[in-house]
Amino acid sequence: MGSQNFDHIVIGAGIQGSFTAYHLAKNKQKTLLLEQFILPHSRGSSHGQSRIIREAYHEDYYTCMIPECYRLWAEVEAEANINIFRKTGLLVIGAEEDRDFQAIKRVLQQENMTREQFAERFSSVQLPVGKSVVDDENAGVLFADRGLKAVQALFQRFGGVIHDGEKVMEIIPGSTITLTTKNGKYQARSVVITAGPWAQSLLTSIGIELPLQTLRINVCYWKEKIPGTYGIEKNFPCFIDLRALGNKDDVYGLPSNEYPGLMKICLHSGTPSQPDERDKNPSDEDIKMVSDFVSKYFPGLVPVPAVVEHCMYTVTPDKDFILDHHSTHSNIVIGAGFSGHGFKFAPVIGKILSELSLTSQPSYDISSFKISRFQSFVKSTP
Template identity: 55%
Template structure:
């Protein structure tokens, strides 16, 4: 880890993340089923609360492909879901305007993960099991071979296999191995909006997390979490951002996403002041299809790559760790990794010619 832990320079910091099974892809639904179990196991082993059930309100154009796919996948996988209609929406979800033509459903068992706490817990359990965390130590070189040689600002290490999970710095490290992936790093403005009446959207009042698949302001996702980490402030964010250099991200000052959010909040969340009270930042590392990369290096199968989590990877953390471990040990992965191969990018580039 190149920075001193804990830090806010990457993609995993912050107090909360949404945890959900509401996906349009079956493979993500199945991975999340295992991930929920592993988060629960970690809670039990460490004696720490990491998950809070809030439910997830999913809204979007009722006849759109994505909305219908999410609805179908939840129902087909027997995941508890409540379908709302325009007549009963405000009875269940007060303080939110449901757009004309939009459907709404609540994934009952979804909620939030206490992200910073989860990181501390994972690191603590890792150390209890004999693992060593070396922070404030930047990787400066990776030399492939039967033994992979990793040079850092503090020393040189060798191992039979190496797993690279460097987030926005993935390509900088892969350059040493002769590989570049089509990853785009974007800066995300993490916005918190003040309640006009304190408690309106509070987690203690069982207000749900939410995702809007698309709306009149944008075709991109907008998502939010109930007021929790900052009393009286609800987190609502735009699920993409502007390209940035991870080492210079503070120079990226584009606010076009905040303009979109202001219009959305003013229209759909009348109980919030439509001007962010707090703006923080993080980074996403996007793949062209927003699917993960979980694969071996195409030329060096003892270098394993986990990357391109595209702003929705945190909740998968335990199962991703397990899969990367299986790859590094030469075991058969416990989930089908064909959606996450590096080879798919070659097929994409050919099809776009």
């Protein structure tokens, strides 16, 4: 088969790659979106029915993006004529002396909820001793699978091409980049790599090794003793408990909605695992920790998970994203290391990656996302 030519090729049809391709096609660029698995699939980081979107960040480089994230998600809802976002609010729980908690309070410009107010509004939750609460009133749930499908459909509506079931076997850099898959060859003037847990193997093949770690995450759902107690239809909010288990890891939760009568509560961390071996030798240590958390603070839930699913995080040492050009091949753009909190940012991340592909000035200061911050970790070969 002869080579097929495109302006841009995006490798990886998760939410980041799909939004990148969407922005390119919307800018009238001939764009190919390549995915190694048959769509839809649940092997990576973008599947599942729900994610949290929130303003409650303490880093300026995230808080400045959030307003446009909300706007662009709403734009996709309008274009696709489908509901993707449900406002629920988000309870941010943390120790008063915690620096991140104080920073989030300043961002939200909210005063602490008193324990009496909390008990009146959320009688089904036992607030941890020594913890305070602020309310991110504009936060809510993104219906993830629905949003991903909508973005991909819009990309095709704008003229984009999706080839799934095609794993990239070889990348040959140059002024025109050549990709080889099991089905043929493709050429483009730029390539964007948004391959999630598989990014490292692709990057190594083109001479760069980044400090990325892949983690297997247990996504746990807990049964309500009385159905609806923590339900989205009763306006129960999402929550995040900062350093909930006395360590650096947070516990987060979403109201019951995905599965009737089951609330999603998870540890924001996981076990090192290669993406193709995600389901081998699963560890239940973190499930036991979350089970203890549930039994103490959510008396209306059965403290044994009713459903456990899996997801992959691709984590950087500082938990911040990588949005940058390849150090040698400037027409190869890298989006990686979304560290389990990138889904909500995908509309803006896709916009930035598309701008880098078009050699346009990025809409945001991306200095915090440059590869150079890991210079002591990065390995390059000619």
